[in-house]
Amino acid sequence: MSLTLRLYQPSDATVITSWLKSEYLMRQWCADRYEHYPVTPEDMNRCSERYIDGQRSRALTMVDGCDIVGYITLRIPADDPAEQRLGFVIVDDSRRGCGLxxxxxxxxxxxxYEELGATKVSLGVFENNPSAIHCYESAGFHRIPLLETESYKCLDETWNCIEMGQHKRIMK
Incomplete structure (x- = not known):
């Protein structure tokens, strides 16, 4: 594999939205950020145009050679550019279990850390997504207890979020 990250391009949406095989998987990916299932490439690009500004928020596509194999966003969650928050993490469903x-x-x-100068990276993940939780823990994230649990209404259920984060390791 020859994996690289590049900025998201509108033409990527056709491939990325094809990975959302069910509304359940789509909701685990985006919670309530899209109003309906299925998410179309046009929906994804409208959302990207609205929320991804290239400064406070970025969308990145992971490619393996010429193949699109992953997508992720980073954004500043508050007015502190020292923190970046990951979101909309998804990989090619046909290549799951390969470490992507x-x-x-x-x-x-x-x-x-290196390009944006962050000292903290955070994310939220639904507690009903154990494979994502395992992935994040294997990448160095740890659970952060919160006083109040963030919840979303998804598919007539209440889904609770787990807050996770990590700080940049300073080498001496």
């Missing part, structure tokens, strides 16, 4: 998720997250963490 950990590679994507690890590359995004490196990008956040």
């Amino acid at each position: 998720g950990k590679a994507l997250v690890s590359m995004a963490i490196k990008y956040a």
Whole structure:
């Protein structure tokens, strides 16, 4: 594999949205950020145009040679550019179990620290997504207890989020 990250391009949406095989998987990916299933490439590009500004938020596509194999966003969650928050993490569903998720997250963490100057990287993940939780833990994230649990209404259920984070390791 020859994995690299590059900026998201609107033409990527056709491949990325094809990985959302069910509304359940789509909701684990985006919670309530899209109003309906299935998400079309046009929906994804409208969302990207609206929320990805290239400064406070970025969308990145992971490629293996010429093949699109992953997608992730980074954004500043508050007015502190020292923190970057990962979101919309997804990999090619036909290549799950090959380490692509950990590679994507690890590359995004490196990008956040080295290119964006972050000292902290955070994310939220639904507690009903154990494979994603395992992926994030294997990439160095740890659970952060919160006083209040963030929850979303998805598919007539309440889904609770787990907050996770990590700080840049300073080498001496």
